[in-house]
Amino acid sequence: MQVDTAIIGAGAAGMMCAAHTGGRVLVVDHAKAPGEKIRISGGGRCNFTNMYCEPQAFLSQNPHFAKSALARYTQWDFIELVDRHGIAWHEKTLGQLFCDTSAKEIIAMLRGLMQQAGVDLQLQSSARNFEKVDGQFTFDLQTPDKTIKVTARTLVIATGGKSIPKMGATGIAYDIARQFGLKVTDTRAGLVPFTFAEGRFAPLAGVATPARITAGATGFDEALLFTHRGLSGPAVLQASSYWQEGAPITVNLAPEGTLLDALRDQRQLAGRRNFTTILAQHLPSRLVDYLGQEFDLSGNLADWSDARLIAFVEALQNWQLHPGGTEGYRTAEVTLGGVDTDALSSKTMAAKDVPGLYFIGEAVDVTGWLGGYNFQWAWSSGMAAARAI
């Protein structure tokens, strides 16, 4: 089979690219359906972009790499596409845009666009034995009923990262990159819960509270969720992408900075009440019980001197914890690291030294924050390649 462009991976980036690439396009995916991660994303409503999408929200060895593609196909361009297809959406929080009804609408839109463009989508199929011969790429396409030799002028790798192997994530993009001489930066799980030694936070499982979680020099103010295995919630997932194995994280349980003044005011008005009773007006009561084991919270509020109050609030704002690890690729939303951006054109996603070879989406060493940034990278990098092909 001879095609102009073969795209491996029918996820967000692969479908976006296929829908906007001219000529004869073949898309290969080993899954039963395209866009499986889109389907399960955002609790089934797909957080498809972020209104405040900016390059600072992306991690990469080269923090400048993502700028060009993000600027040339922006969140507003994708919102316009979604609007044109009559998909209703809303902002949940912090610029995060979700479908009103279902993530399946985004998949249907991309499938529809691929159909209009005449794309040949081969599902439950694999591609093996990639080679470049006489300026063309060849590989063996194994469909459910036959094996065919495919020849393509252009090869686009859109197979994502290693996150959630149960959903078919393979890391094959890195093998293909290495095969063609491209470097791959170290990969690790990102946007992933922290784990702690057996039972550390088990009594708090299910408790959520606003917090600022800092890893390295980067902190995030959002919800913290205690789990049976450790810590989760948006603030924790965000910080996990900046965490280095063995390093501590800082948990600030009074991120608004108003707790000290509030406790001082209450000392005037209700000083004869237990300190823990008053504290439970500011923090979940199960968390207060737990903190009672970590700190001396005894006595009435009136008995607490200013110095003791200040020391306690400072300790709450600077709680150092040492995660044992993360839940890893099993539950990570993304893979940090990937195909080294030094080897790629930031304008087109083409491999600089292998004409006709492109890498897009999560396979590349560009990882966004939680909140729609990763899909925007998939749309933007997919479009960058499509426009260049």
Ligand code: FDA
């Ligand atoms: P993606 O993983 O989407 O697609 C890769 C495709 O390649 C898949 O269809 C796979 O089957 C196929 N493939 C892999 N190996 C293959 C092989 N060897 N042969 C053939 N095919 C192969 N992001 C966001 O912005 N907003 C959100 O709401 C969420 N929510 C979310 C929830 C969960 C649970 C997860 C795991 C992730 C998210 N994300 C997210 C992240 C987002 O899903 C992710 O960044 C994009 O899907 C990446 O798009 P890609 O197209 O690069 O890879």
